[in-house]
Amino acid sequence: MLKTGMTSQPISTMKNKNKKALNILNILANTERTTMLGEFRKRKLSAFQMLIATILSARAKDETTMPIADELFKKYPTPAKLSSANPHAVKKIIRKIGFYNVKTKNIIAASHMILSEFHGKVPDTLEDLLKLPGVGRKVAGCVLVYAFDKDAIPVDTHVHRISNRLGFCKTKNPDKTADCLEKLFPKKYWKIINDTLVHHGKTICKPITPSCSLCSVKNNCPKIGVQKQN
Numbered sequence: 001m002l003k004t005g006m007t008s009q010p011i012s013t014m015k016n017k018n019k020k021a022l023n024i025l026n027i028l029a030n031t032e033r034t035t036m037l038g039e040f041r042k043r044k045l046s047a048f049q050m051l052i053a054t055i056l057s058a059r060a061k062d063e064t065t066m067p068i069a070d071e072l073f074k075k076y077p078t079p080a081k082l083s084s085a086n087p088h089a090v091k092k093i094i095r096k097i098g099f100y101n102v103k104t105k106n107i108i109a110a111s112h113m114i115l116s117e118f119h120g121k122v123p124d125t126l127e128d129l130l131k132l133p134g135v136g137r138k139v140a141g142c143v144l145v146y147a148f149d150k151d152a153i154p155v156d157t158h159v160h161r162i163s164n165r166l167g168f169c170k171t172k173n174p175d176k177t178a179d180c181l182e183k184l185f186p187k188k189y190w191k192i193i194n195d196t197l198v199h200h201g202k203t204i205c206k207p208i209t210p211s212c213s214l215c216s217v218k219n220n221c222p223k224i225g226v227q228k229q230n
């Protein structure tokens with residue numbers, strides 16, 4: 001049987017898997033949904049503000065992050081303003097967000113680097129975004145999708161968990177999941193994956209006790225009834 005160049009899976013098996021995954025994604029994407037970054041995109045935050053909000057949101061709840069990011073941007077809306085901020089004043093604003101010490105350091109340092117190396121503009125490539133302090137693949141992907149409308153698949157804990165529960169991937173960490181999803185879905189779908197799976201993860205497919213009985217894709221899920229974080 002013919003094999004693809006990328007993997008040892010037979011082409012027919014891959015096609016079936018891709019079709020099934022697309023079907024599931026379409027069902028989930030048809031649900032009305034709101035996520036923090038989706039909300040920020042609707043409000044047309046600048047690329048800089050989207051970057052800072054995404055760095056702040058790591059391991060923090062959206063309900064906590066959103067109002068704090070708004071407060072921060074009232075005082076420091078641009079890289080120039082934030083780069084010259086007093087770290088104590090920034091910490092005072094973001095102190096209710098987890099890891100606020102390191103996040104303060106990173107957002108000020110990222111502002112400096114945007115000014116010194118990128119002419120005051122947030123870069124719009126994965127390679128350059130990854131040079132900024134506090135920016136890993138997930139944050140970079142969020143900025144590409146939500147600030148620049150580019151094709152990328154940001155993988156956070158929700159996207160990673162659900163991709164594995166639904167059988168899209170069998171992966172141990174978010175970066176591997178990102179690689180897997182990029183192979184599984186055609187590029188034109190990449191932009192909706194984060195928003196769709198994050199919303200599903202926050203409302204239905206929660207980490208410990210997912211609401212499988214309410215799930216629109218339960219008939220396609222090999223992990224229906226799962227009770228723990230996997």
Ligand code: SF4
Pocket residue numbers: 165166204205206210211212215216217218219221222223224225226
């Ligand atoms: S059936 Fe349950 S485990 Fe599967 S995707 Fe739906 S909520 Fe998640």
